């Protein structure tokens with residue numbers, strides 16, 4: 001295991017599956033990250049777990065890096081980028097895992113960028129009957145762990161830890177002239193880590209915002225991100 005101190009709290013690890021760049025302290029890892037699966041032991045597989053071809057000196061075993069199951073070359077030939085398991089290079093995947101991973105990579109290519117870039121919202125705290133009239137930039141922290149709320153570099157609300165989000169809901173404001181439901185924000189319920197108290201925060205897309213499309217994209221990306229976070233928690237048995 002090598003550690004590169006210049007990687008901003010990350011370390012390079014080499015497992016049998018390949019090189020991965022992971023958080024130096026696992027408590028600070030991305031909430032979207034999945035656990036590396038254990039490999040089905042060679043001794044337990046005499047045939048491909050998909051096409052049932054028998055393994056021998058010619059037909060070799062390959063493990064899918066995502067599910068850890070054992071396949072022949074033909075059934076495990078896809079080399080796909082797998083950022084959710086922090087691999088630096090594309091890795092060998094079985095057919096099913098390749099399909100899932102390619103779909104997920106859209107999140108990394110598009111929605112994660114939207115989250116890191118941020119979008120304008122007005123905040124409302126229904127519990128405190130508090131409306132913060134100043135618009136703020138809501139964005140995901142660089143380590144993916146927090147939603148931050150800033151205005152001109154100043155925090156307008158304490159960060160919300162993504163892993164403590166217990167429920168989200170799209171806020172709507174009636175229908176447009178074509179009868180389509182108009183989304184105008186996102187309701188987030190999250191748990192305070194210390195007190196365990198459930199807090200409620202609303203991100204409202206201001207009617208006067210000049211970039212409504214970006215705010216809507218952000219709302220969709222938060223939904224997807226929260227789904228990824230729940231899946232990742234499940235993969236860690238939480």
Ligand SMILES: [Zn+2]
Pocket residue numbers: 048049050051052053071072073074075
């Ligand atoms: Zn096969």
Ligand SMILES: [Zn+2]
Pocket residue numbers: 064065066067068069093094095096097098
């Ligand atoms: Zn697989």
